[in-house]
Amino acid sequence: METEESKLKDRLDDLSLGLVMVDPDNLISLGELLEKIENLAQEIGELGSREAGLILTGLNKVLEGIILEQVRDKVAAIDLIGQGVSLLQDIERSLGAGAPFGGDLSGFLAGLKAEANVELTDSVTLAEPAKAPAERAEPSPPVPASQTPAEEPAADFSQDQEIFFSFITESLEHIESIEVNIVTLEQDPEDKNTINSVFRPFHTIKGVAGFLNLRQIHHLTHEVENLLDDARNERIKVTPALIDLVLDAVDLLKKMINDLRNSLDAGRPIPADYGETGLIERIHILQQGDEPKVEEPVLSWLAGKKIGDILVDQGLLTDDELEAVLQAQEDGRLRRLGEILVERGIISAAGLEEALRLQAEVKDKKLGEILVETGRAESAVISSALKDQENLRERKLGEILIRDKRTGAREVAEALREQKKAPEGVPAAAAHSVKIDTIKLDNLVDLVGELVIAQSLIASNEKIRSLKDQKVVRDLNGMARITSELQRTAMGMRMVPIRQTFQKMIRLVRDLSRKSGKQVELTMSGEETEIDRNMVEAIYDPLVHMIRNSVDHGLEPPELRAQKGKPPDGRIHLRAFHQGGNVVIEIEDDGQGLNMAKILAKAVERGLIGPDDHLSDAAVYNLIFLPGFSTAEKITDVSGRGVGMDVVKKTIDKLSGKVEINSRPDEGSIITIRLPLTLAIIDGIIVQVGQNRYILPTTAIHESFRPQPDDYHTVKGQGEMIKVRENLLPLIRLNEILGAETSVTDPTKALVVVLENENQRRCVMVDEVLGKQEVVIKNLGQVLKNVRTLAGSSILGDGRVGLILDVAGLFEVSDGFSGRSFSGRNESLDNDWGMGPT
């Protein structure tokens, strides 16, 4: 039914297109149109819609009339055909949504009679006033309802995009709550409330999708809703298979919604087919009350020949081989990875035996891995096959693999049930809250920031100060207080509890624990801790990666844990709290901890440190944040590629945060992330170099003073140092690094500011320190974001732009700089670009 409908849709699109391009005087184009209508008539006949058949007959006759020059007004007649096509599209849409066609044909029929003298003898019962035509923009006569084939004609995006966007946002929220609740449901499958809480969001999404004519989404959610309805009416039981199925449906739904969003944002076309047929078949199987035999779903999909097509496409299978495979399947044999590989001749039967034996011995190795390790199959072949499945959402080899260890996953589910339940499934109902567009919110915060600046401008205005009026001073102070309070409140609006992010981890851990065959218990505390809204999204990926690492490399498999005397479930604990102006997030696991020896060895091997370097324990552990570092011996698709931890560090650096890892062998590891409470406003010290003013973050400043001649030292005539109490610290001349000309070149006549960043300290030479100011950090934007010495820009008290210096970047650049001549302007930089006047 599915494919026929899409064929029908294509034909209708084709017809519309033909209609646009037709030349009423050109017999050939008319003939082509007629042919299209006739083809359509055949297919519509198979669907059995009477109205459609009627319309097509009418269209046919009109067209004939035009061809035979029997029609008075050809243009009007073509319009009529256009009307007919629109009606046909409505019918097609309603068929797709499973609803009967409620449109009104009378207008069309009247037109037929008037223009083409066509009277259709079939009496048509007029349905209620048409809803369908009214949904689209009123067709004005010359425009047929044609839409470019790339668009999904069922949903009209030109009308009110806002509706679609809010649908997307809300649906994604619903999906989040579904994911949390379904894991709860897994642990307590009998709980009616939980079933309901999974059922309701599907129902809601279905409703809105239907209203918006989003056919695929509507269809999918409708099926799942039915399934869940059966579950809550106790017609079927909630089984692990059902949970898996719903989660698969959720994944597919997410994809559909994202494609919808892409289509709205960037005009990308929506795929016509998501391959949801397989999923829906599984739903039907479950609904019939049969717990599908572990192998059964696999068989029915094989019957759909999707796998076969893939294998043939990959060139790994010829059509004949495919036939043979399918035949064997019908004999009731089990399709296991091993057998398929043997069939393909990739491994020998003996090799398979051996691999299976190995697998039985070392239970948690995947068959594919064993085959690769014993050299019996190319990892590329296996991983490409595995990847294809993920992409096409086919459950064949992968599913079989997991099912081979089905016992493992079942035990997991049961074990989960025995434990305490996960935190409250339903997210705290936002009883009294409003949804606000984040753009408006950010605008508000920006404006409040500017208000603070404006307010301090007035307060520091010379003329006002000189008034020395008690009342004026009091009132100004009052205003300052209120502005501060306003600022705090506005900043507070940007904060959201981290709970949302933590809860997304629940499903992740569940999926991970199944995939890896390890039992994992996730607990969390401090979910109500608030973090800046802008950070919530950014922190998600690093968290995911670190949890994956924990599960993959940190936690041991159950047998090993038993040997070590640990409880069989690995424990991962997520914790968040505020500490001294920072938000601290901790990820703690009780696995095997980091292997210091291995890390050291790997680091030396990669040339990251010398073999004789002395590093503290902490420093060793933090080596894993360097790029390309991984001590994993094998790469699973989950982690181990060595690209993860350094990306995590970079992301956190970008948020002006810090991350570190600590560990105790066999006891576990703990990763600590520190993020600033707020990104937008910092306390800054304004310094002057020549004509330019720069802002240094107060948090990085240790002290500032004017050095004595005795304090100034040089190394090899090049490196400059200043003695600060007992330490010699390198000197950075800001004018050189930043290209700001100044006449003050003698350190003893200038001011030196001691800056600290990550345990490194330098002296920075400036002309003057002008004062302290709270500044609103403005992003540098795309163009300048790569300038390392700058962290952002801000508007200073006098309206001019001030550059906020990035201390880490400053240090980096000056390190690279040492050795260059200290000649003032950076002509060398200009030349490096090779542009500008030569």
Add this chain to the structure above:
Amino acid sequence: MTDQGTAADTRSAKTETGRKDERTGLLEREGKYLTFELARENYGLEILKVREIIGMMDITAVPQTPAFVKGLINLRGKVIPVVDLRLKFGLPVKEYTERTAIIVVEIRMASGPVQMGIVVDTVSEVMNIVGQDIESTPNFGARLKTDYILGMAKVKGRVIILLDIDRVLTDEELTLVSGA
């Protein structure tokens, strides 16, 4: 063939000279352009990309950027970068006069719309340029990169170079990492 309404027109645009394809190609470039002067050459920007025009103001220089990135300005609370088109095009530097202006344009970058200012000698006028007056860019060979020129317009005896301002400003040069 006889004319049959608007549909027929677009399909078979006939011009006197019969160079059908080229003409319909450049019909797309037709529209309103803001023209300005740069080193005594005339340029045009699509008016829809122009946000505002402001007089010259203090520009805060930014270190470690190419010479044609003049720096940042405060535009009513928003900080935006400013590029000197003369320097970008390799034209000789000129002192800023009271006629020098900054045109604030909004271009599309990978991350979304971005506002930038460009410094020009003088701003001229908004012109409605018809497709017929626009010719495609002559090919100067490898010497001169001209893919940021939409076309050349001939109006009132002058030649106006129509710029694709997105291309001009989103060159890789602009977003290169600053050197050490």
